Amino acid sequence: MTGFVTLLYKELLRFWKVGFQTILAPMVSTLLYLLVFFHVLETRVEVYPGIAYTIFLIPGLVMMAVIQNAFANSSSSMIQSKISGNIVFVLLSPLSYRAIFFAYILASIVRGLLVGLGVYSVTMIFFDIPLQLPVWALLFVILGSAILGALGLIAGIWADKFDQLAAFQNFIIMPLTFLSGVFYTIHSLPVGWQYLSQLNPFFYMIDGFRYGFFGVSDISPYISLMIVAFCLVGISMLAIRLLKSGYKLRY
Numbered sequence: 611m612t613g614f615v616t617l618l619y620k621e622l623l624r625f626w627k628v629g630f631q632t633i634l635a636p637m638v639s640t641l642l643y644l645l646v647f648f649h650v651l652e653t654r655v656e657v658y659p660g661i662a663y664t665i666f667l668i669p670g671l672v673m674m675a676v677i678q679n680a681f682a683n684s685s686s687s688m689i690q691s692k693i694s695g696n697i698v699f700v701l702l703s704p705l706s707y708r709a710i711f712f713a714y715i716l717a718s719i720v721r722g723l724l725v726g727l728g729v730y731s732v733t734m735i736f737f738d739i740p741l742q743l744p745v746w747a748l749l750f751v752i753l754g755s756a757i758l759g760a761l762g763l764i765a766g767i768w769a770d771k772f773d774q775l776a777a778f779q780n781f782i783i784m785p786l787t788f789l790s791g792v793f794y795t796i797h798s799l800p801v802g803w804q805y806l807s808q809l810n811p812f813f814y815m816i817d818g819f820r821y822g823f824f825g826v827s828d829i830s831p832y833i834s835l836m837i838v839a840f841c842l843v844g845i846s847m848l849a850i851r852l853l854k855s856g857y858k859l860r861y
Contacts, residue, residue, distance in 0.1 A: 613704060613705045614705065617705065618716055621717030624687060625717070625721050636675055637675070637725060639675075640671050640674065640729045641729065644733065658795070661824060665739060665740075667793065668730070668823075669747075669824075670792035670793065672726045673726070673751065673819045675722075676722040676725060676751055677758040677787065678758070679721050679722050680722035680755035680758040680759045681718070682762065683717060684714045684759045684760070684763045685779070686766070688765075688766025689769050692766070707854045711850050714759065715763070719755045722754075723752075740823055742822070742825045743823075746819075747819055747823060750838065753842055757815070757842045760845045767849075786810055790810055790815070790816045791807065808829070811841045815838055817829060817831075818831050818835060821834070
């Protein structure tokens with residue numbers, strides 16, 4: 611396990627040494643979203659009975675920050691290693707591809723949790739936010755950040771330059787995130803858009819995480835958990851397959 615621990619430590623140290631950029635900056639960006647939507651939509655949008663819009667919004671923003679930073683961590687680390695050439699030192703080590711995968715994913719989970727915890731801690735100063743089912747919230751936040759960490763690893767392996775990685779994030783990750791119910795409940799949408807929203811796997815991460823706070827969700831949390839777990843297994847298997855084959859890493 612020495613090699614695995616060493617690689618994990620390297621990945622943790624990589625984002626921790628630039629924490630102002632990787633942790634503090636995403637926190638500020640997310641809190642700016644909260645500030646804008648609080649002033650514009652607080653009295654204009656109705657969500658769950660007895661829950662103010664801002665309180666409804668906070669879990670969604672926390673989860674959005676978590677998954678976006680989990681993706682950014684593994685994707686940026688992989689493509690930087692490819693471009694600089696130091697990925698060869700990881701590949702030449704006696705580490706198995708599974709150990710490499712888990713080191714990248716665990717580092718992504720840690721970064722996502724740090725950013726999410728920071729956002730949640732700041733909002734608690736100004737708002738009384740319920741957390742009725744913390745186990746459910748923790749389960750979804752770990753699964754969600756693991757999925758985006760694995761997806762970031764796939765994107766980093768696939769991309770040959772930062773432009774391609776930015777395209778992956780701008781045209782896939784960002785739309786799926788913003789259309790996942792972060793800023794609204796899908797019951798406020800027309801029927802057709804409700805069906806489309808349920809095709810978005812990010813919706814189940816957000817909805818399940820929000821259930822941990824309010825005990826209320828758009829669909830059954832057990833269905834969300836099943837779908838999120840299925841997505842994690844599928845994306846993880848693809849990422850491990852790419853690492854094992856050496857796709858765009860060894861050749």
